[in-house]
Amino acid sequence: xxxxxxxxxxxxxxxxxxxxxxxxxxxxxxxxxxxxxxxxxxxxxxxxxxxxxxxxxxxxxxxxxxxxxxxxxxxxxxxxxxxxxxxxxxxxxxxxxxxxxxxxxxxxxxxxxxxxxxxxxxxxxxxxxxxxxxxxxxxxxxxxxxxxxxxxxxxxxxxxxxxxxxxxxxxxxxxxxxxxxxxxxxxxxxxxxxxxxxxxxxxxxxxxxxxxxxxxxxxxxxxxxxxxxxxxxxxxxxxxxxxxxxx
Numbered sequence: 001x002x003x004x005x006x007x008x009x010x011x012x013x014x015x016x017x018x019x020x021x022x023x024x025x026x027x028x029x030x031x032x033x034x035x036x037x038x039x040x041x042x043x044x045x046x047x048x049x050x051x052x053x054x055x056x057x058x059x060x061x062x063x064x065x066x067x068x069x070x071x072x073x074x075x076x077x078x079x080x081x082x083x084x085x086x087x088x089x090x091x092x093x094x095x096x097x098x099x100x101x102x103x104x105x106x107x108x109x110x111x112x113x114x115x116x117x118x119x120x121x122x123x124x125x126x127x128x129x130x131x132x133x134x135x136x137x138x139x140x141x142x143x144x145x146x147x148x149x150x151x152x153x154x155x156x157x158x159x160x161x162x163x164x165x166x167x168x169x170x171x172x173x174x175x176x177x178x179x180x181x182x183x184x185x186x187x188x189x190x191x192x193x194x195x196x197x198x199x200x201x202x203x204x205x206x207x208x209x210x211x212x213x214x215x216x217x218x219x220x221x222x223x224x225x226x227x228x229x230x231x232x233x234x235x236x237x238x239x240x241x242x243x244x245x246x247x
Contacts, residue, residue, distance in 0.1 A: 006096025016099060019077035020106040026073035026081045027110030028117075030065045031202050036118055037061035038128045048126070055188045063181025070173040078160075079173065082196040083107055084224030088153035091225050092232025094161050104198075111202030119206055130192035130200040131212045138215060144191040145219025146226070148183035152195050153227035155179045162236055195220055 010016060041047075041054045050058075066081065073079035078095070080086045083104045090100040115127050132141045159165055160172035168175075180195060187193035194200045200216035 002093050003091060004093065004096045006098035008098065010096070011098045011102055016102070019099075020102050022073045022076035023080060023103050023106040024110040024113075026069040026077070026079060027107045027198055028114045029072070030062075030069035030081050031111045031114035031199055032118060033065035034058070034062045034199060035115060035127060035203055036122075037065075039118060039122055039125050042128070043122075043125065048128075050188060055185060059181045059184035059188065059193075062184055063177040065177075066180050067173050067177030070176050074173065077103070081107065081198075082152075082220075082224075083198055084149050084196060084220035085153055085156055087221050088156070088224035088226075088228030089161060090228070092157065092161070092228035092236070094228075094232070107198040108201055111198040112205050113202075115202040115206035127203045127206045129203040129207055129209050129211075129213075130194045130216055132192070132215065133190055136190050138212075141191040141212070141215045142219040142222075144187050145194060145215060146223040148187050148191075148193060149195045149220040149223030150227045151183060151223075152176070152179055153224040154231055157227065157231035157235075162231070164236075191215070191219070195223075197221065 037058050038054075041057050045051075045054070047054070069081045070079035073081065078089075080089070080103055086095065086100045086103045086107070089095045090097050095103070119125075119127055132138070136144075155175055156172075159168045159175045165172070183195060184193035192200075194216040197217045197220055200213060204210045204213045
């Protein structure tokens with residue numbers, strides 16, 4: 001699949017502007033629910049540390065929230081909700097690089113606004129940030145994020161972006177939400193299970209704590225990029241038209 005830079009006139013068309021707004025809204029909704037679930041659990045239990053019940057609750061909330069966020073944005077922007085997904089789709093030729101940059105801006109702004117809204121509506125309660133657990137090094141954290149983000153973007157391709165998806169396309173948002181929930185259950189106690197630079201960046205901005213934040217850019221972008229290159233070049237025929245917003 002060919003990687004395309006894109007044209008400025010296409011990136012500023014009315015349809016493109018609507019897509020950026022959709023990505024902003026979808027990411028805001030996802031991050032508000034996901035980060036909010038961690039704040040709510042901490043408030044109800046008085047336990048700031050991640051325990052088994054909290055891990056399950058947060059994983060389920062993220063899975064449900066992403067299912068909805070992808071669904072509501074699918075017919076407008078494609079429902080990426082994640083810079084790593086956008087990056088993987090760009091490397092696989094499904095979206096232009098230029099449009100992808102504007103998607104990134106919309107996604108990051110949505111996450112930041114969501115976190116500041118949470119800070120306001122919760123009366124200034126602490127916004128939890130992603131960081132490595134004790135005993136987990138930076139290399140291990142990056143590799144963990146590579147693997148789980150690869151799984152996410154590979155799922156996006158197989159169920160949503162591939163023209164051969166058939167009836168799988170109808171369950172794409174559910175499959176995407178499920179893999180995120182499953183990956184959080186697996187990676188949460190180690191790397192935090194981000195898979196999404198925007199999901200990690202918003203809380204970092206709201207708290208001013210960027211410790212370990214680079215891990216949640218490097219790992220997801222490598223994982224998403226690998227998934228896009230492998231699925232886009234191995235399993236998708238070059239005679240298919242790009243389907244940037246077909247999910």
